[in-house]
Amino acid sequence: MNRKNSIIFSGILILCIIGFIYYKLEYSKDIFAQIVSKVGEVNLVNKKGELLAKVEEGYKIKTGEYLQTKDNSSATIKFKDNSLAIISEKSLIIMKKLKYDEDSKKSVTNLLLLKGNVESTVTNQNTFGSEYKVITPTLQLAVRGTIFNVNVEGNISRAFVTKGKILATSGNSSLTLNTGYGVVSDGKNKLNGPILILNKPLINLNELNIKYYKKYVSWNKLEGAIKYHVQIHSISKYSTLIYDKYINKTELKVGDLKDGKYKISIQAVDKYGLEGFKNERYFSVQSSPVPPKVNAPKNSDKPRMVLFTWEKSVEANKYILEISKTRSFKNILIRVNNLNSSLDKMLLPLQKGKYFIRMSSIDSSDKIGPYSESYQFEVENK
Known part of the structure; x- marks a missing residue:
């Protein structure tokens, strides 16, 4: 091979390598994020917010598409790398960039949140060049394997981390948010923080x-x-x-x-x-068999006797009636089993004080259903 042909061959080889690298960087034009569950009304809209189409579970969102959730609506989105994003009600997001390479497992996901709230659960992205970003008008959040929330309300953006860490950037300022910290940005001032977030409330x-x-x-x-x-x-x-x-x-x-x-x-x-x-x-x-509806108890003409009444459940063969001093019914004072379903009232003796009552149904196969809503009442001296 003479020098001229060698130069031509080398040039073609270089072009092929560049083309291959470009393809690998661009990945595929068919990359998408899929809606795996939804509630209420979720729509595709244009830049003006005008309705283009209503979407259902299974819809594949592509780069550049605007997704809007209406009142009392939400969407769970799964990405190619198995990361998940839950979009809350009254939110608007854009899929800015979606790329994935099957060979290297390199993943690039960029969401633009214009309004509302998104919670992201991001898989560990150890592949060089992989990134998951949530961008707002005033913040950019970059992560690698974490759980974090981003909220946009007017010109204010907020982000906080409940697991892992993220890099928050606004203009020329940036800071790292570790687990348990958040940041607030209006896009005008330098980022202050990080701010320590509150602990868990204790549920009963x-x-x-x-x-x-x-x-x-x-x-x-x-x-x-x-x-x-x-x-x-x-x-x-x-x-x-x-x-x-x-x-x-x-x-x-x-x-x-x-x-x-x-x-x-x-x-x-x-x-x-x-x-x-x-x-x-x-x-x-578990809502079956449906419990009877308990009415407000009444003091009877007899001393310290209380009249309990209820509306019958068509699914019941028998009833259970319970009375406690606490809403949680941790300690039950009175429990009446196997009340005949033909009954709709009962007299019981109780001392002065405040109480709670609830009932449940038993069907013909002896399956016990859930408790009714508890009803608080008071017994007074006579």
Whole structure:
């Protein structure tokens, strides 16, 4: 091979190598993130926020697409490297960059959060060049294997880490957020912090461990908390966010849930709007046979006798009635088993004081159903 041909061959080889490297960097045009579970209305919109299409589970989101969740809605998104992002209600995100190489396992995921909240659970990305970023109008968060939240409210962006660490950047300033710390940015000032986030609220476990027709949950008031973030996930193959609210109280009636397995998480929110560590608990709901509806107890004409009445359950063959001094029913004062389902009232003797009553149904196969919602009442002297 003469010198000219050698130069030509070398040039072609170099071009091939450059082309191969470019391809490996660009990966595939078909890379996507998939919606693996959703609740409510989740839409594709354009830059103006105009509806393009409603999306369902299984939809494959591509680079450049805008995803919007409406009120009381959420979406769980799975990426090629098995990282997960849960998009809360009233949020708007853009898939800025999605790349993945099957050979090297190099993964690049960039989300732009314009409004709302996203919680990311990122797999360990040990491959050189891999990255997972959440970008807001005022912050850039880069991670490698962690759990963190990002929130955008108006011109304020917040981020906090509950496991691992992230690098937070705003303009020319940056800082590392380790587990248990957060940051707030308006995009105008240098990043201050990191800010220590609040501890877990303590949940009353007795109320979750007992089967209720309607769950009642309470937790301790935490110093420094101005409100609490309560989330409930339905548990199947993937965790699906079905309840996501901020409340000022320290108790919650969990409402009507279908039979199944659930996870509740509660976080205290501080004066900066940063959320603390989650207290998570798992529980199950069993709603059959449906319990009778307990009416308000009444004092009878007989001394210290109380009249209890209830609305019959069509699924019941028998009833169980329980009375306790505490809402958790840790210590039961009276338990009446095998009440005939034809009955809808009963007289019982009680001393002066405050009490709680609840009932459950037993069906024809002797299956005991969940407890009814407890009813508080007071017995007075006569």
